[in-house]
Amino acid sequence: MKFVGLVSSGIDSPVAVYLLSNKAEEIILVHADNRPFTDEREIQKFVALAKFLKTLVPAKITAYLVPHGETLCSYQQQANRKFTCVVCKRMMLRYAEAIAKKEHADAVIMGDSMGQVASQTLQNLRVVEQAVRIPILRPLIGFDKEDTIQIAKKIGTFELSIAPADGCGAVPTKPSTRARLEQILEEEQHIDVEALVAHAITYAKSVKL
Numbered sequence: 001m002k003f004v005g006l007v008s009s010g011i012d013s014p015v016a017v018y019l020l021s022n023k024a025e026e027i028i029l030v031h032a033d034n035r036p037f038t039d040e041r042e043i044q045k046f047v048a049l050a051k052f053l054k055t056l057v058p059a060k061i062t063a064y065l066v067p068h069g070e071t072l073c074s075y076q077q078q079a080n081r082k083f084t085c086v087v088c089k090r091m092m093l094r095y096a097e098a099i100a101k102k103e104h105a106d107a108v109i110m111g112d113s114m115g116q117v118a119s120q121t122l123q124n125l126r127v128v129e130q131a132v133r134i135p136i137l138r139p140l141i142g143f144d145k146e147d148t149i150q151i152a153k154k155i156g157t158f159e160l161s162i163a164p165a166d167g168c169g170a171v172p173t174k175p176s177t178r179a180r181l182e183q184i185l186e187e188e189q190h191i192d193v194e195a196l197v198a199h200a201i202t203y204a205k206s207v208k209l
Contacts, residue, residue: 002026003137004100005109006092007063009045011161012140013111014053015151019139020109021057028103029053029061029207032068032092034168041165047207048160054209056155063207066095071196072170079190081172085119086179087187088170090131094197097132099204107135113143118175127179 003024005017008031017027031046043065054061071091075084096108112120119128129136140148152158 001107002028002103002105003107003109004028004030004096004103004105006096006111007031007046007049008111009042009049009161009165010111011145011152011158012113012116012148013109014049014157014161015148015155016109016111016137016139017053018057018151018155018157020137021053021059024059026060026062026105027057027109028099028105029063030092030096030099030204031063031065032088032095033065034072034170035069037069037072037169039166041163045160045163045165047209048163049157050207051209052157052160061209063209064099064204065207066092066099066200066204068092068095068200070199071191074191074196075187076170079187082174082176083179083184083187084170084172085117085175086124086127086184089119089128090184090188091193091196091200093128093132093136094193095200095204097134098197098201100134102201107137108132109137109139111140112138113140113145113148116145118177121177123178123180124176127181127184130181
């Protein structure tokens, strides 16, 4: 099988990829480049994690950087900011699905753990996943944060994940934890979803590992 792994520069998603790496012949790592809402160090952390995973797991590893800043700018300028995190995850899944179709991949890996952050309440997880049709694999869904940290330390990704970088500046002060699909669909009418996905995929960059 071939998977697309949505990987941030944080602790969770590299562990999720590791846990499913023995189930796949190839994993395509996809990272949403949030600049200007973060800094260059965040990109450097992802590249370091991707290079390390390539040496760690049995599956073939390739990686892409997908420009996501334009999407975040467009949404924040034209729609309700409290839903930014939910729409952000829906857009990232759309990028992953588009790459999966292009690369003939079977599923998308995400590092979600239920209730850990605002976008990962059960209700928000359901709204997020309805943006796509491709199967979504969440190996950490029932893990506590400490469970994931212990695995990250064991496999060697923890120190890379906690290296200094700016957090995402697009995160709202009070993000919605109980978004309804009809609300999100209405907010997404304020942006050109198809054009933003097309732009992100067109300008995605392969990362040399």
